[in-house]
Amino acid sequence: xxxxxxxxxxxxxxxxxxxxxxxxxxxxxxxxxxxxxxxxxxxxxxxxxxxxxxxxxxxxxxxxxxxxxxxxxxxxxxxxxxxxxxxxxxxxxxxxxxxxxxxxxxxxxxxxxxxxxxxxxxxxxxxxxxxxxxxxxxxxxxxxxxxxxxxxxxxxxxxxxxxxxxxxxxxxxxxxxxxxxxxxxxxxxxxxxxxxxxxxxxxxxxxxxxxxxxxxxxxxxxxxxxxxxxxxxxxxxxxxxxxxxxxxxxx
Amino acid sequence: xxxxxxxxxxxxxxxxxxxxxxxxxxxxxxxxxxxxxxxxxxxxxxxxxxxxxxxxxxxxxxxxxxxxxxxxxxxxxxxxxxxxxxxxxxxxxxxxxxxxxxxxxxxxxxxxxxxxxxxxxxxxxxxxxxxxxxxxxxxxxxxxxxxxxxxxxxxxxxxxxxxxxxxxxxxxxxxxxxxxxxxxxxxxxxxxxxxxxxxxxxxxxxxxxxxxxxxxxxxxxxxxxxxxxxxxxxxxxxxxxxxxxxxxxxxxxxxxxxx
Numbered sequence: 001x002x003x004x005x006x007x008x009x010x011x012x013x014x015x016x017x018x019x020x021x022x023x024x025x026x027x028x029x030x031x032x033x034x035x036x037x038x039x040x041x042x043x044x045x046x047x048x049x050x051x052x053x054x055x056x057x058x059x060x061x062x063x064x065x066x067x068x069x070x071x072x073x074x075x076x077x078x079x080x081x082x083x084x085x086x087x088x089x090x091x092x093x094x095x096x097x098x099x100x101x102x103x104x105x106x107x108x109x110x111x112x113x114x115x116x117x118x119x120x121x122x123x124x125x126x127x128x129x130x131x132x133x134x135x136x137x138x139x140x141x142x143x144x145x146x147x148x149x150x151x152x153x154x155x156x157x158x159x160x161x162x163x164x165x166x167x168x169x170x171x172x173x174x175x176x177x178x179x180x181x182x183x184x185x186x187x188x189x190x191x192x193x194x195x196x197x198x199x200x201x202x203x204x205x206x207x208x209x210x211x212x213x214x215x216x217x218x219x220x221x222x223x224x225x226x227x228x229x230x231x232x233x234x235x236x237x238x239x240x241x242x243x244x245x246x247x248x249x250x251x
Numbered sequence: 252x253x254x255x256x257x258x259x260x261x262x263x264x265x266x267x268x269x270x271x272x273x274x275x276x277x278x279x280x281x282x283x284x285x286x287x288x289x290x291x292x293x294x295x296x297x298x299x300x301x302x303x304x305x306x307x308x309x310x311x312x313x314x315x316x317x318x319x320x321x322x323x324x325x326x327x328x329x330x331x332x333x334x335x336x337x338x339x340x341x342x343x344x345x346x347x348x349x350x351x352x353x354x355x356x357x358x359x360x361x362x363x364x365x366x367x368x369x370x371x372x373x374x375x376x377x378x379x380x381x382x383x384x385x386x387x388x389x390x391x392x393x394x395x396x397x398x399x400x401x402x403x404x405x406x407x408x409x410x411x412x413x414x415x416x417x418x419x420x421x422x423x424x425x426x427x428x429x430x431x432x433x434x435x436x437x438x439x440x441x442x443x444x445x446x447x448x449x450x451x452x453x454x455x456x457x458x459x460x461x462x463x464x465x466x467x468x469x470x471x472x473x474x475x476x477x478x479x480x481x482x483x484x485x486x487x488x489x490x491x492x493x494x495x496x497x498x499x500x501x502x503x504x505x506x507x508x509x510x
Contacts, residue, residue, distance in 0.1 A: 084466075098464065105468040
């Protein structure tokens with residue numbers, strides 16, 4: 001599904017990713033953890049195609065195709081979804097209108113006809129139920145006046161609408177209370193199948209109680225310095241990152 | 252109730268009227284009625300003078316889709332109210348002057364200009380608070396893309412006797428590419444017991460919002476168009492003649508498809 005080889009990326013002349021290697025197969029859940037400033041969000045942005053970052057070296061293959069020269073919207077239509085850490089407010093643009101355009105762009109890319117109004121409404125109703133998103137929110141402007149929890153639910157709602165092959169969720173759990181966390185995490189789990197894959201970037205073990213990862217990677221200073229299974233997250237929660245970082249520096 | 256064509260020199264009672272601005276009009280709205288007026292330009296120089304009678308409400312929608320030069324004078328008698336919605340979608344020059352001649356009247360002006368290519372357009376909205384106890388609100392939004400150049404000017408004048416004037420004026424603008432917008436909201440206040448505010452902004456499109464929409468699969472062009480639509484949509488949604496909201500949205504869509 002996703003194959004990242006020796007990926008280097010910078011913003012301005014500051015190198016942030018310094019040789020990332022990561023392989024994600026269909027059906028897998030990967031968690032990426034690591035201290036602040038280690039490059040987690042940059043990795044998510046670079047994979048999604050944010051032009052603020054320059055890829056200086058390496059390769060990213062998604063579904064067998066090199067995507068580094070592909071604009072962000074094409075990567076999206078190919079099935080790559082990024083859940084934003086800070087979902088953006090777009091005044092005056094309703095969720096319903098926005099998602100209709102997005103869904104139909106995805107359908108067009110697959111050679112399908114646009115949805116009829118009735119089909120679209122049915123899809124919206126069905127998908128908003130997955131994250132217990134108040135149906136009224138879809139008639140409001142995108143993220144405007146949404147609470148922190150609603151914004152994150154709205155990210156997962158959009159993920160459900162677009163049915164991506166690979167979802168990268170950038171700190172979807174930050175700023176959520178326990179109930180909202182449960183709803184968001186359960187929503188993600190329900191969307192997971194053996195044909196898609198999920199990469200969750202998180203600081204906290206608690207998200208991984210719901211979304212059980214097959215692999216846990218620790219990102220530090222622009223590199224993945226350690227990969228383990230789900231027990232690694234528990235160990236990190238208890239002991240912090242120091243033992244790993246010290247180990248890494250000694251080597 | 253169908254709309255009737257406007258004739259020069261008419262005194263309007265309650266009802267709906269329309270006019271093509273290919274000539275000048277001088278009209279009155281009689282006291283104590285509610286009237287609606289749709290004005291469409293036709294690539295001409297035209298002057299419209301309207302006197303709104305005591306306690307009357309006049310709702311105006313002005314649609315400018317040609318390269319017209321329009322002047323517009325509204326005088327408001329005691330307790331009168333005039334609500335103007337203005338859509339400028341071409342390189343036009345429009346000037347509105349609202350003048351209060353008796354207390355307790357209200358003037359609202361909501362509008363938007365959207366200019367593309369090399370269009371140059373300018374909008375002026377002046378409000379003359381010559382007497383006390385009147386209220387005015389001006390909200391104008393401007394969008395200029397490519398090499399367009401737009402300008403908004405608005406002066407709120409408050410005469411020495413115009414105590415308890417309540418006035419707000421706002422000019423918000425978005426530019427893209429090499430486009431330019433000049434905005435000059437001004438206050439001239441000679442009374443001391445007043446509440447007046449004004450503000451102006453000129454900004455670029457929100458790059459984060461564009462990125463967000465593209466991540467969901469929208470093309471750059473669609474994301475920009477949607478953002479501009481979002482920026483100006485409230486002006487049309489709150490058009491002073493409610494039955495015109497949909498046709499106005501369609502007019503906007505035609506312009507947006509060109510951007």
